[in-house]
Amino acid sequence: PQTIYRKDYTPPAYWVDTVEMGFDLDPAETRVATRMTMRRNPDSRARNLLLHGEGLQLAQLRVNGKALGPRAYALGQGTLEIFNPPQNVVLEIETVIKPDQNTSLMGLYVSNGNFFTQCEAEGFRKITYFPDRPDVMARYTVMLRADKERYPVLLSNGNLIDQGDLGDGRHYATWEDPFKKPSYLFALVAGNLVCHEETYRLQSGREVLLQVWVEEGNLDKTQHAMESLKNSIRWDEERFGLELDLDRFMIVAVGDFNMGAMENKGLNIFNTKYVLANPRIATDADFANIESVVGHEYFHNWTGNRVTCRDWFQLSLKEGLTVFRDQEFSADMIGTDTGRAVKRIEDVRVLRQAQFPEDAGPMAHPVRPDSYVEINNFYTVTIYEKGSEVVRMYQTLLGKDGFRKGMDLYFQRHDGQAVTCDDFRAAMADANGRDLTQFELWYSQAGTPRVKVETRYDAIGKQYEMTLSQSCPPTPGEESKQPFHIPVAVGLLDAAGRDIPLRLAASGAGPDAPTTLVLELTRDKQTFVFTHVPERPVPSVLRDFSAPVILDIDYADEELAFLMAHDSDAFNRWEAGQRLAMRRMLALTEQVEADPAALQNLDEPMLVDSFRATLNDEALDPAFRELALTLPSETIIAEQMAVVNPQAIHAVRRALRRLLAQQLRLDWRVAYEGNRDAGPYSPDASAAGRRGLKNLALGYLAELDDTESHLLAQSQYDNANNMTDRMAALAALANGGAPGREDALAGFYDEFKDEALVVDKWFTLQAMARNTDVAAVRALMSHPAFTLKNPNRARSLIFSFCNGNPPQFHATDGSGYGFWAESVIALNRINPQVAARLARSLDRWRKFTPPLRAMMQDALRQVARSGPLSKDVHEVITKSLA
Ligand code: DPP
Numbered sequence: 001p002q003t004i005y006r007k008d009y010t011p012p013a014y015w016v017d018t019v020e021m022g023f024d025l026d027p028a029e030t031r032v033a034t035r036m037t038m039r040r041n042p043d044s045r046a047r048n049l050l051l052h053g054e055g056l057q058l059a060q061l062r063v064n065g066k067a068l069g070p071r072a073y074a075l076g077q078g079t080l081e082i083f084n085p086p087q088n089v090v091l092e093i094e095t096v097i098k099p100d101q102n103t104s105l106m107g108l109y110v111s112n113g114n115f116f117t118q119c120e121a122e123g124f125r126k127i128t129y130f131p132d133r134p135d136v137m138a139r140y141t142v143m144l145r146a147d148k149e150r151y152p153v154l155l156s157n158g159n160l161i162d163q164g165d166l167g168d169g170r171h172y173a174t175w176e177d178p179f180k181k182p183s184y185l186f187a188l189v190a191g192n193l194v195c196h197e198e199t200y201r202l203q204s205g206r207e208v209l210l211q212v213w214v215e216e217g218n219l220d221k222t223q224h225a226m227e228s229l230k231n232s233i234r235w236d237e238e239r240f241g242l243e244l245d246l247d248r249f250m251i252v253a254v255g256d257f258n259m260g261a262m263e264n265k266g267l268n269i270f271n272t273k274y275v276l277a278n279p280r281i282a283t284d285a286d287f288a289n290i291e292s293v294v295g296h297e298y299f300h301n302w303t304g305n306r307v308t309c310r311d312w313f314q315l316s317l318k319e320g321l322t323v324f325r326d327q328e329f330s331a332d333m334i335g336t337d338t339g340r341a342v343k344r345i346e347d348v349r350v351l352r353q354a355q356f357p358e359d360a361g362p363m364a365h366p367v368r369p370d371s372y373v374e375i376n377n378f379y380t381v382t383i384y385e386k387g388s389e390v391v392r393m394y395q396t397l398l399g400k401d402g403f404r405k406g407m408d409l410y411f412q413r414h415d416g417q418a419v420t421c422d423d424f425r426a427a428m429a430d431a432n433g434r435d436l437t438q439f440e441l442w443y444s445q446a447g448t449p450r451v452k453v454e455t456r457y458d459a460i461g462k463q464y465e466m467t468l469s470q471s472c473p474p475t476p477g478e479e480s481k482q483p484f485h486i487p488v489a490v491g492l493l494d495a496a497g498r499d500i501p502l503r504l505a506a507s508g509a510g511p512d513a514p515t516t517l518v519l520e521l522t523r524d525k526q527t528f529v530f531t532h533v534p535e536r537p538v539p540s541v542l543r544d545f546s547a548p549v550i551l552d553i554d555y556a557d558e559e560l561a562f563l564m565a566h567d568s569d570a571f572n573r574w575e576a577g578q579r580l581a582m583r584r585m586l587a588l589t590e591q592v593e594a595d596p597a598a599l600q601n602l603d604e605p606m607l608v609d610s611f612r613a614t615l616n617d618e619a620l621d622p623a624f625r626e627l628a629l630t631l632p633s634e635t636i637i638a639e640q641m642a643v644v645n646p647q648a649i650h651a652v653r654r655a656l657r658r659l660l661a662q663q664l665r666l667d668w669r670v671a672y673e674g675n676r677d678a679g680p681y682s683p684d685a686s687a688a689g690r691r692g693l694k695n696l697a698l699g700y701l702a703e704l705d706d707t708e709s710h711l712l713a714q715s716q717y718d719n720a721n722n723m724t725d726r727m728a729a730l731a732a733l734a735n736g737g738a739p740g741r742e743d744a745l746a747g748f749y750d751e752f753k754d755e756a757l758v759v760d761k762w763f764t765l766q767a768m769a770r771n772t773d774v775a776a777v778r779a780l781m782s783h784p785a786f787t788l789k790n791p792n793r794a795r796s797l798i799f800s801f802c803n804g805n806p807p808q809f810h811a812t813d814g815s816g817y818g819f820w821a822e823s824v825i826a827l828n829r830i831n832p833q834v835a836a837r838l839a840r841s842l843d844r845w846r847k848f849t850p851p852l853r854a855m856m857q858d859a860l861r862q863v864a865r866s867g868p869l870s871k872d873v874h875e876v877i878t879k880s881l882a
């Protein structure tokens with residue numbers, strides 16, 4: 001397969017002004033007629049017109065009304081090249097495609113009898129020949145024709161301008177999108193669907209029609225998505241002054257979908273997982289995810305659609321920015337300061353769990369990559385989550401108002417254009433009169449920087465020196481790195497735990513000194529001097545996680561406990577507890593590796609006391625306490641180690657959980673009782689936080705695996721009025737030896753077997769249960785409800801096991817790796833994108849103990865030689881083994 005380089009970008013030879021399409025929809029054979037008006041691009045030196053196409057049968061090809069002779073064009077590998085066309089071209093193409101054989105779920109495909117499309121990144125070329133690149137933006141008019149009874153609903157982008165009967169049982173609908181767009185935002189939906197619709201009044205007074213389309217039987221699960229959509233529309237008006245530009249906005253749910261959702265202009269297509277919810281089937285986390293994904297896709301209407309990407313290397317231009325926007329939206333929806341901090345902590349946890357490992361592994365790439373083989377492999381946590389951190393740093397450096405000014409200038413300059421990450425950075429710099437040249441390195445250098453903190457207190461001069469130095473480890477293709485521009489938010493605590501007003505030696509002392517200052521680290525090493533510091537302070541560094549870095553700072557255990565109790569920055573308060581726990585877990589892991597008996601008579605008074613204090617601090621938000629009392633995950637612990645022994649990590653984490661359960665038993669009981677809600681279910685942040693803390697308590701108590709905890713879990717399971725409590729109780733039962741375990745699992749399936757999303761949960765819960773080994777996973781795979789063809793189902797069992805059950809996946813006999821290889825190979829034939837995601841599970845193989853490492857390498861090689869691999873899987877496996 002060919003590698004594509006960013007430096008090779010050239011503008012297209014032809015622009016496309018209008019696209020008219022006619023679809024004769026039929027699952028076995030769909031005919032697509034396309035007429036496009038094109039004109040030569042004066043900025044291109046290419047003579048020929050290059051179109052992309054994949055898996056298409058070409059039935060007609062006409063230029064300016066004349067069929068093209070065989071020597072006037074050439075069909076290549078995924079291309080159609082027309083030689084030397086005139087200045088202005090009307091190109092007419094007819095293609096034939098087979099939607100019901102499309103298991104890749106890219107292009108036009110069938111899901112549960114209905115038609116859907118997915119065109120990002122390069123799916124449009126599976127529908128017709130087209131210059132399928134995001135810098136080619138055109139106006140589309142689309143006519144859909146289909147059997148009226150089987151496909152009563154016919155949707156595409158924009159506005160419905162005509163519809164009617166065709167006779168012979170068929171009907172048609174014509175849609176016109178008034179905005180020009182790249183082909184990846186094209187969409188159509190046809191089928192038997194129903195909608196929940198509402199009209200909504202924009203701030204300008206204009207009324208818009210909002211629709212959520214689902215299969216019949218799911219209408220009672222659309223309210224939350226609709227509320228989320230209305231909240232998103234209002235939020236974007238208020239926070240960024242951005243208005244919905246269409247008269248109609250549609251969301252359609254589909255059960256077979258590779259990703260979370262897709263922001264097609266006016267016609268967002270969503271994985272059912274991110275639309276359907278009611279208390280019976282959805283957890284608090286589901287409700288929150290739906291709000292954030294509905295927001296995310298809606299926000300793309302401006303950041304992605306109105307202003308799009310010049311090429312796919314700029315993907316983070318829209319994704320990083322839009323993740324930032326959805327994170328801010330979710331935080332604003334909670335509204336309180338601790339609520340914002342809770343959201344921030346959750347987002348940082350994702351970054352550390354998934355992005356830091358990516359950035360340290362074989363697939364590490366900059367936020368703006370320099371090359372790729374398969375663009376689908378670059379819809380990564382680096383592009384999305386680290387990309388969002390990069391956008392957040394602009395806001396931290398420029399302030400909220402300065403950031404808004406930059407956004408305004410970005411839209412003023414680039415509305416209707418396809419642009420680059422440099423254009424965004426220039427708008428931020430120019431709107432604020434700032435030089436952000438060095439900031440570019442966040443886009444071009446991969447790897448997670450480390451920032452080291454050293455301090456010195458001068459009691460006589462009342463000065464406090466803070467020296468920050470940075471480094472960044474090499475990543476594939478980048479041996480040495482230049483220093484980044486890093487905003488480091490700092491506070492200083494006095495002995496009573498209060499913030500000390502901050503004055504920097506360089507800047508004249510203002511009257512009201514702030515208690516948090518953003519230091520800008522731009523060189524390898526810099527010293528900042530705080531003056532008027534009355535006593536030796538305890539520093540609180542990288543407040544609110546002001547940059548996506550690893551912070552090296554030497555705290556005594558007592559200082560961590562102190563910060564955990566007093567820091568006014570809720571993020572760092574949480575962080576201090578995590579550091580303390582991490583430090584103990586790393587030490588214990590080392591001890592266990594030397595002596596397997598090391599965990600007997602475990603005693604951790606400092607950790608237990610600080611956890612007790614947090615648990616019983618009624619002044620703290622329950623949602624915050626839940627996060628603070630959750631130990632770092634096994635994956636995050638593994639990332640801190642030079643050589644990873646998953647069994648040792650698991651044993652230590654589990655032993656600590658048992659210790660915390662035993663020694664805080666009564667405290668957990670009190671927290672459990674104190675956070676029960678008798679009233680009706682609501683997914684709001686405060687109620688969800690209380691449930692979260694209660695269910696955390698249940699989880700700890702379940703570690704004791706005694707009759708009391710079994711009864712507690714069973715009673716919660718039997719009496720729950722919502723899925724959050726149901727799932728938490730079922731997980732507690734499934735992870736131990738409760739007598740009701742098997743009945744509960746079987747009963748749960750029986751009760752929910754018609755709810756696909758709940759069946760997914762049922763598979764996931766078992767995939768991650770402690771005693772589920774490979775044999776048990778295989779048994780679940782032969783359950784009638786299991787299928788590899790549905791991505792959600794495949795993920796619910798296979799991905800959950802490979803990524804979410806470390807001690808079993810890393811079983812010392814290598815059975816997990818053999819299973820992984822088989823699954824990647826099987827999925828590769830069905831759905832390359834999903835297969836390539838699973839292929840990533842062995843990314844970090846080089847970090848493991850030698851016996852595991854060798855077996856993982858074997859498994860990777862087994863996939864490599866298993867026969868023809870998709871580009872997607874091939875790229876991941878090749879880079880892993882390199
Ligand atoms: N652009 C989609 C999203 O992230 C993914 N294809 O919203």
Ligand code: ZN
Nearest residue numbers: 296300319322
């Ligand atoms: Zn997105």
